[in-house]
Amino acid sequence: MFIIRFLHFLMGVVPFEAIGGFPERFLNLCVQNKIALWDCHSRKGILTACTTAKGYFRLRAVANQTGMRLHHTGKSGLPFLLRRYRRRWGIAVGLLLFVTVLCVLSSFIWSVKVVGNETVSTQYITDTLASMGLKSGVLKSSIDPSALQSEGLVAMPELSWLAVNIKGSSAVVEVKERGMPPEIVPSDRPCNIKATQDGVILDITALDGVPMVQQGDAVVKGQLLISGTVEDKVGHTMLKHARGTVIAQTQRDIVVQVPYQQTKRTPSGKLTERRSLVLFGLRIPLTIGSNPQGNVDVQSVERPLSIGDVEFPISVRIDRYQPYTEEVITLSPEQAEEQARQQATNQAQTDLAGIEILNQAEDVQHADDVCTFTIHALCKEEIGLEEEIQYSAPDSP
Structure with a gap:
């Protein structure tokens, strides 16, 4: 229904009345001449119907042949709208300029969004990508997502994965940080269980799969602990989702170094703010005056104009x-040792959270220019991690 109305709008709609003459012959001639009519009604000798703008002008000849008098009761649609504003060239020029500007603007990147980061700052990621060419105001055709992915991972070792997706005039950067919780393998997919740490097995329980180590075995990181590849009684190999727990005794060392000579920064002078308008990647100063020189700590905040999710x-x-x-x-x-001990203790509270500590020892070494403080922690923890088994499904016959 919408398509029909849209076509009527493009061709123009003229409702009309036809009085007197021979209505039946009038309708037959309209059919023979392929003049479109719809909403036809006849009442008290008056025929009412609708036709297109072009069809109405062709109806005059048919009306003369059948002795009927035509009278339009209205007109609407694109042809009449264009005719009304045919001398107002400014509207046409403005519409053309609007479409041109819209096409030009849509070929640029106007916003860069980062998703997936938790500890790595968004500003750090956007600044790094900006140095590689991905920033507000650049042409979309100049962006090579695959090159940005490889270069970005080299420049930002804190990330284990990076992808750049262009959506309209926005670049969405999806990242995954190193050390983040691993993805859980769905239960309907086969997987192995491998070691996340070096250690000595204290207990292993395989609920599904085949245990590959036993209590007392020494294992290294990445070693297979429970296999998801099993054989049935007749020797057929099957892939299963390995499940189980592997508890091991592990050794974790936390090392902190504190130099004896340190540089201390003390704020001095007045905090100065400078505001600027960033328009299509171009900075326009809004504050009069020069920027402070010398030893200055600069913090920048950029607030984009947005409506909902559209920036x-x-x-x-x-x-x-x-x-x-x-x-x-x-x-x-003594001061360096105390500072190193405090830093190591804070780091241990973060790194060893949720891990049972069996024994803990401290070691301090003083060199010519640095103090090294080490915490040796003997731990008891779960070291099993699911890893999906990659395989190719056999081709169907």
Whole structure:
């Protein structure tokens, strides 16, 4: 129904009345001359119907042949709309310019979004990608997603995976950080269980699959613990989703180094803000004055104009300049050791969270310019990790 109405709009619609004459002959001639009519009604000698703009002009000859008088009761559609504004060339020029600007703007990247990061900052990722050419205001045709993926992983070792997807005028960067929780293998897919750490097996329970090690065995990271490849009684090989628990005794070392000579920064002077308008990648200063020079810590915040999830290539950038002074201080061995111990303890609370510690020892070494503090932790933990078995399904006969 919508398509029919749209076609009527393109061709123009003229409702009309035909009075007197011979209505039956009028309709027959319309059919013979292929003049489209619809919504036809006859009442008290008056025939009412609708036709197209072109068809109405052809009806005049048919009306003369059948002795009927035509009178249109209205007109609507694109032909009449264009005729009404045919002398207003400014509208046509404006529409043409709008379409041209829209086409030009759609060929650029106007926003870069990062998803999937938790500990790695979005600013760090966008700044790194900007140095490689992916930033607001660049042509979409100049972006090579595969090259950005390989170069980005080299430049940002904190990431284990990176993908660039172009959606309209936005570039969506999907990342995965190193050390993030592994993806769980769906239960309907075959998998093995492998070791995540070096250690000595304390207990192994295989609920599904074949255990490949036993209590007391020493294993290394990546070693197969429970296999998902099993054989039935007649020797047929099957792939299963291995399930089970593997508890091992592991050794974890946390090492922190603190130099005796350190540079201390102390804020000095007044905090200065500079605002600028970023329009299509071009920065336009909104604040009069020069930026502070010398030792200055700069923090930048950019707030894009957006409506819902749609971001526009317009944003306000705020740069905050904080002057500071630097002072070189020398720690005593005791101060360096205390600082290293505190840092190592904090790191251990994070790295060993949820792990049972059987025994813990500390080791301190003082060199000429650095203090090295080490925590040796003997742990008891689950070291099994599911790893999907990659295989090719046999071709159907």
